[in-house]
Amino acid sequence: MLVPVATLADTTDQALADYRAQGAGTFDGDAGRRLWNTEQSTADRTTRSCVSCHGADPTRPGRHVRTDETIKPMAPSINPKRLTERREIEKWFLRNCKWTFGRECSAQEKGDILSYLRRQ
């Protein structure tokens, strides 16, 4: 029996369409890259960004800044499971935007970051 498998294109295209429906404009991978690298100051005077845990190179594994746990590469070219599940995408955006930026990300920001990551 053939089981339909969600692909990177299916899932991210659908996510981007939804973000657009929520009012976002055109998505820009370069804006996503800048956001990915944006450092946010925290109350304890450390800075954090997506890079803190995922590392500067999305094709390489990251390391959780608190627990030291290895995080598999974000680049779909290296890790084909990335960006194939909508539920996962939204879960991690919710958790990680709150931790990194202290707030949820907007539809525009999520779309920009997805556009950046999908081409890695």
Next chain:
Amino acid sequence: MKRKLWIILGMFGLIATSTWVFGDDGEGHTTWLTRLWREARLDVAPANDVLYRAECGSCHFAYQPGLLPVRSWEEIMKRLDDHFGESAELDVRSSAEITRYLTANAADRVDYKRSKRFAAAAATAEPTLRITATRYFLHKHDEIPQWVLEQGERPLKLFQCDICHTEADKGSYDEHQVHIPGLGRWED
């Protein structure tokens, strides 16, 4: 003299059969007796729940439910939006399912050796949310000097069970399996 020889031969035989029965064949296959033997020595039930491993184990060691009592797990799951300073929010369904798994297998509900010890220690103190702050954990780790934790390239953190307890993921915290990176075996 002859008797001595037989005893020595017999001992060799015992050693040979025990490695056959309890050993690996080198390719990771184990006999059913090996599995039975390991099972019997487990300190806590392994955390084999697929959802729990995926949701919680992707950020940190998948702590076995038998390491904390029901009350602690309930508290932890109630405040996932501030999970030791981070957001670990889950959708309602996953959260409920994981809470069920954790509480059903909590230290005070199961019968494994160390679970019972964790439960006993928790029963006489305010339950904590941190395994590393439970009385039983502190008691078992109090002989480790600070320099041991700081001797390597990266400081060791006590919440990373599997760094030193080589079989921790399988639910075994046997002291003989402790291997501290940079130092080797550790026994007190």
